[in-house]
Amino acid sequence: MFEVFEKTESQVRSYCRKYPVEFNRAKNAELYSVDGERYIDFLAVAGSMNYGHNNPEIKAKILEYLSEDNIINALDMYTAAKEEFLSTFEEKILKPRNLEYKVMCCGPTGTNANEAALKLARKNTGRMNVIAFSGAFHGMTLGSLAMTTDRTSREGASLPLTNVTFAPYDGTLDSIAYLKWILEDDHSGIEKPAAIFLETIQAEGGINIASVEWLKEIRRICTENDILMVCDDIQVGVGRSGHFFSFERAGIEPDIVVLSKSISGFGMPMALLLIRPDLDIFRPAEHNGTFRGNQLSFVGGTAGINYFVEHHLDQEVQRKAAIVEKFMQEEILPLDSRLSYRGMGLMWGIDFGAVNPAFALEAVHEAFDRHLICEVAGRKDGVLKLMPPLTIPDDVLNEGLSIVKKAVIAVLKK
Ligand SMILES: Cc1ncc(COP(=O)(O)O)c(C=O)c1O
Structure with a gap:
């Protein structure tokens, strides 16, 4: 066998x-x-x-799409399936939550979208360092892996994983005091970061749930210090926490949100960045990738959002x-x-x-x-x-x- x-x-x-x-x-x-x-x-x-x-409601839409010669893969060309996904996402997810983000279609894995978020945060701020947290999991490619803490995964890199400073996650030591010390002590020895990357609930890290107060405090620290707040909602987004976005319970708005996994509705590969509009500064093709236009993912993603709202x-x-x-x-x-x-x-x-x-x-x-x-x-x-x-x-x-x-x-x- x-x-x-x-x-x-x-x-x-x-x-x-x-x-x-x-x-x-x-x-x-x-x-x-x-x-x-x-x-x-x-x-x-x-x-x-x-x-x-x-899921029968989502599958029906995908089968219907497949039953005609609709386009299946299209790089980032304009397509009817992407148009429907973007307008449904805007109308049914972003607008009701008063959120304004530009949507960037990344390569289809979560880790690719985190790489894009890293690049975009660095490009916007001109700073190299980022802060991530103990217990974090952000993916397996080198930039995301540099922000991931578990030893086994890191050992796979076989080279230095750099330009990330780790701080204790909520519930470990005095996380907020440590962050403030990094930023306020001009002898902390740690470069001011471009961004703070976080999961509001660390999934791979052991189901560690950040408190609302901690999340609000991180938001405040980021705003006051001109640091971007990036929420990796790859695993706990799309309803997993009991809200579409996991940060909704804290009433905060990250500057960048990373989505993947269930966003395509049907288990197909798809990853997105949601970007505060003024941060949307990549030049055309500056974060390119062949598989950013999987149309079945857009069809499934649209049907998924409709399912989420209707049910x-x-x-x-x-x-x-x-x-x-x-x-x-x-x-x-x-x-x-x-x-x-x-x-x-x-x-x-x-x-x-x-x-x-x-x-x-x-x-x-x-x-x-x-x-x-x-x-x-x-x-x-x-x-x-x-x-x-x-x-x-x-x-x-x-x-x-x-x-x-x-x-x-x-x-x-x-
Ligand atoms: C929070 C989080 N970020 C990033 C990733 C990486 O996503 P992918 O495996 O699609 O690269 C995962 C995967 O489990 C994850 O849970």
Whole structure:
């Protein structure tokens, strides 16, 4: 079994090692293996399937588009599909939130968009250094990797990762005092940054949730010091937090927002920068890329936004969040007083750090044996991360949660 993969595919493959079956079908929050076994999905392709696998309303639009000879790929030429996406995004997402941004279509990965944000922040300010936070994950290409903290990922670079200063994230040491010291002490020895990059909820970092006060304070620091605030909403945007943008809960406006993963609606590659209009200074082609015009992503993205609005997905997520939180309090915490949990919207983590961080990965295996797909995150991979599609039906959510409980009980018994 898996002979072709083991013989042919690079060692770098990773998720397949946690879920060693071959998949072929998927529907909403359920995956199926080639031998017909059903698995509940609490991973959602790392946050790129917020609307569920094969969402029928989005799929219908894509099939309709495919059924005629509509253009599929078009660099950044003007197309009908892009026009519809941009106007829908403007009318249904930006305007109701009083947000004014220019939309930049980047190469189709999150990390490419973060590279674009880095370049744009540096170009606008003429400064090289940027600040990122402990626990950050911004991607695997060299600029984004320089802002990513986990050792394993950084070791892949094999060269110095430079021009980034790390500050403690909210909840670690006195984050704000440290930032102020960097900026105010003319002997701090740290160059004034072009930008502060942050995730309002660190996903890969272990479901660390920044407080509203901290986010507002960062916004204030950026404004007062003429530093750009960049919000990486690649994983926690598009409804994951219970709002379309994760920063909405703090009532702040970042200068640049980075989106990818679920923005294409259907799991297709797409990444965008939202740019404060006066910062939109790249010359034509200064951040180019062949795959910035995947029309199926625009069609899926438009259908996704319509789905979000018509189904009040933000409110749905907040309702389901209450189900998960109740489960954490009533079913998980009583299992062991050293367990803790964190979460918001439909992104939750059970922290095994105080028991034994290795238990989180063991819980992933125990869950998989019971046909639930979930992941680890955070320091020493010690957090069991639960992130279903936002469209998961209540009964499947509850079924998945009961498997989580069984998996946790199984590892605690060991
Ligand atoms: C917050 C965040 N930023 C950036 C990335 C990188 O995106 P991609 O894997 O599409 O390059 C990820 C991926 O998980 C992410 O979660």
